[in-house]
Amino acid sequence: MADIEFSLGEDPTLLIVDDDEPFLKRLGRAMEKRGFTVELAESVAAGKAVAAERPPAYAVVDLRLEDGNGLEVVETLRETRPDSRIVVLTGYGAIATAVAAVKIGATDYLSKPADADDVTRALLSTTDELPGPPENPMSADRVRWEHIQRVYELCDRNVSETARRLGMHRRTLQRILAKRSPR
Known part of the structure; x- marks a missing residue:
């Protein structure tokens, strides 16, 4: 993370919603080391509860959870804290779901496996610069x-x-x- 310099701002609160418990805990610890105040949720219901009661400045939300769609958490966050920066994270990367996530207010969309540096970059990036062309285009x-x-x-x-x-x-x-x- 030494080559990544970002500012968290005054409110470093981060909600991570994922039903993969080992991944959730590992990402939570890594994000705490980067200065975030992390709150973890393992379901849509728990994520929506946190988003409604204590809306964070940042969120990382898995798209497919056991009890529903992570986009419900994104919608709740947009209602309670419109300025939050949200990254949708999923193991089922598809353009259609990325478009749906961005349309309802996600800041970025990452496919798993994504590491803490990728997540931090997506959460804190302030440039609108487009990425370069892919090295390996889709088959x-x-x-x-x-x-x-x-x-x-x-x-x-x-x-x-x-x-x-x-x-x-x-x-x-x-x-x-x-x-x-x-x-």
């Missing part, structure tokens, strides 16, 4: 998968409607959605 399989994810999100996560619009069998779509994204 054709990945582009197809991203398109399916986008249509799925646009259909409000309705498998039958998505399958109809894509012209594929519902079971085929379910198998595709159950898999991790191709490289």
Whole structure:
């Protein structure tokens, strides 16, 4: 972290919401070492409760949690503290979910595995500079998968409607959605 110089400002409060307990605790400790005052939550319900009662200046929210969608926590944070900087973190990186997260108020979106330096950079970055072109562009399989994810999100996560619009069998779509994204 020596090469990363950022200012936390006057309020270093940070909420981390993730249902992967080892990851949650590890990231919490790492962020405390970087000067944040960390509060941990393992569910959408716990995250929303903290966001409503003690809205933090910063938040890192996992997208898919056991009891629901992390975007609910982002919405609560935006209502209670519009100036908070929020990073949505997920193991299911898809362009459609990134767009949805940013539309409802997330500052940035990171795919797992992301380390504490990546999270800190995303939370505290003040530049609007666009990243350079990718070293390894998406494969054709990945582009197809991203398109399916986008249509799925646009259909409000309705498998039958998505399958109809894509012209594929519902079971085929379910198998595709159950898999991790191709490289």
